[in-house]
Amino acid sequence: MNTKLTLAIFPLIGCSGCENALLDAWRVNDDLFNNFEIIYSPLLADFEEPDHVDVGIVTGNVRFHEDINKLLRWHKKSKVLVALGSCACYGGIPGLLNLQNIQSVINDIYSPKISLDNYDMPKLIENVKSIAEFVNIDIAIPGCPPPKNLIIKLFEHLLKGEPLILPDKSVCNECPLNTSEDKVIRNIKRFSLEPITPNKCFLEEGVLCLGPITRTGCDARCIKVNTPCRGCMGYLYNIDEAVVKFLSSVSSMIDEKSRNIDIDKIKDLTGLLYRFTLASSKLNFIKRG
Amino acid sequence: MQKVGVFRPKIIGFLCNWCGYAAADLAGNLRKTYSSNLRIVRVMCSGRVDPIHILYAFQHGADGVLIVGCHLGDCHYINGNYKAKMKVNFLKKFLQEMGINPDRLHIDWASAGEGNRFANIVDDFIYKVIKLGPCEIKYVRL
Numbered sequence A: 001m002n003t004k005l006t007l008a009i010f011p012l013i014g015c016s017g018c019e020n021a022l023l024d025a026w027r028v029n030d031d032l033f034n035n036f037e038i039i040y041s042p043l044l045a046d047f048e049e050p051d052h053v054d055v056g057i058v059t060g061n062v063r064f065h066e067d068i069n070k071l072l073r074w075h076k077k078s079k080v081l082v083a084l085g086s087c088a089c090y091g092g093i094p095g096l097l098n099l100q101n102i103q104s105v106i107n108d109i110y111s112p113k114i115s116l117d118n119y120d121m122p123k124l125i126e127n128v129k130s131i132a133e134f135v136n137i138d139i140a141i142p143g144c145p146p147p148k149n150l151i152i153k154l155f156e157h158l159l160k161g162e163p164l165i166l167p168d169k170s171v172c173n174e175c176p177l178n179t180s181e182d183k184v185i186r187n188i189k190r191f192s193l194e195p196i197t198p199n200k201c202f203l204e205e206g207v208l209c210l211g212p213i214t215r216t217g218c219d220a221r222c223i224k225v226n227t228p229c230r231g232c233m234g235y236l237y238n239i240d241e242a243v244v245k246f247l248s249s250v251s252s253m254i255d256e257k258s259r260n261i262d263i264d265k266i267k268d269l270t271g272l273l274y275r276f277t278l279a280s281s282k283l284n285f286i287k288r289g
Numbered sequence B: 001m002q003k004v005g006v007f008r009p010k011i012i013g014f015l016c017n018w019c020g021y022a023a024a025d026l027a028g029n030l031r032k033t034y035s036s037n038l039r040i041v042r043v044m045c046s047g048r049v050d051p052i053h054i055l056y057a058f059q060h061g062a063d064g065v066l067i068v069g070c071h072l073g074d075c076h077y078i079n080g081n082y083k084a085k086m087k088v089n090f091l092k093k094f095l096q097e098m099g100i101n102p103d104r105l106h107i108d109w110a111s112a113g114e115g116n117r118f119a120n121i122v123d124d125f126i127y128k129v130i131k132l133g134p135c136e137i138k139y140v141r142l
């Protein structure tokens, strides 16, 4: 008798990193994962798409028209629909494509002499979108890729109904670096190009670290390997609100007497602030082309 | 009557209570004429203006946003205008990357006694915005 919960991994536009993270968690937790059986995953094997599945896990975001139909179909087939990874939850890094118009994206790859209309190719939608724009998600696990402990918690939740609540704290809360009482920025630095003081908060050193607005749950894993947080777990507030709050607080932290402040050193401010969330931004003036 | 085809920009002005707003008041008392396209919001200090206020204005159809505070060093709350200036610097960069001409955002200073200066700031800014034309944003979705 097969009492295992069935699992389908539905891929949209992503990098397969989320599937890898899932398998990585699977590898070290036999006891837990023996209760599940993967019955569909194009990445792993050539299975037939099932008619019903207990848990449908979607990775990646929506980029083609046909993705929308796939998504609606998968939503119907799954008892529980999980959005795994920042791409599925917020649009992820591919969401940055929204800064370009479609034609310039295509021209980057294909010669302008070729008209794609002559080929039977999937049609791109106007803007990259997260799957939440089309279907109701039951569980969202952010992270690029999602942290292993969150994936394990997800499966414990699916199996035993243990509560699954993302922490309501910022990455700064778990950050091991030393911070001072009054945060002052005296210099703007580019990460990895300029020397910084070891074991000191990145923000105080002038490297824009998104820790203050980013939801933790990742145990500040990037900071622990000496890299500023880029916000992959999503923000604690509404996305646009969080971004402007960050801008506002960084500008207030800057020491007005310092002569070393050169914000032109920040090459791609939008990309920095919205690295994983641009597709979910509600600002309507995102540049197109 | 508004003539068809003439572009009359919508400008939102955030004026600090102690200087910018007082200067606007003085400009009125001096019967100084300046462009009527400015819609004034009084704030206690230019440092009170949050980037979200500015983005909200643009998103809801403003063609330009003007902030007028006390002269640098004269802020009644010590350094609010320095913070405002930094916010504007960041925001200009942000607006440009997102596709709005950064010249649509301007911060300037006028003390309570500078009614004329205030009127000139407004006129210059509005002239600049008229030259830029309507804001690049087409529709509102919030």
Ligand code: SF4
Pocket (backbone or CB within 6 Å): A013, A014, A015, A016, A017, A018, A019, A059, A060, A084, A085, A086, A087, A088, A092, A093, A143, A144, A145, A146
């Ligand atoms: S969230 Fe990150 S790891 Fe997952 S598919 Fe997207 S880019 Fe890849």
Ligand code: SF4
Pocket (backbone or CB within 6 Å): A171, A172, A173, A175, A176, A177, A179, A200, A201, A202, A203, A204, A209, A210, A211, A212, A223, A228, A229
């Ligand atoms: S800003 Fe970054 S480096 Fe500083 S405390 Fe927060 S997470 Fe740590």
Ligand code: SF4
Pocket (backbone or CB within 6 Å): A143, A144, A171, A214, A215, A216, A218, A219, A220, A221, A222, A223, A228, A229, A230, A231, A232, A233, A234
């Ligand atoms: S530290 Fe920041 S970028 Fe790194 S995993 Fe955590 S949320 Fe993501």
Ligand code: FES
Pocket (backbone or CB within 6 Å): B016, B017, B018, B019, B020, B044, B045, B046, B047, B069, B070, B075, B076, B077, B080, B081
């Ligand atoms: S009170 Fe006028 S700028 Fe602060």
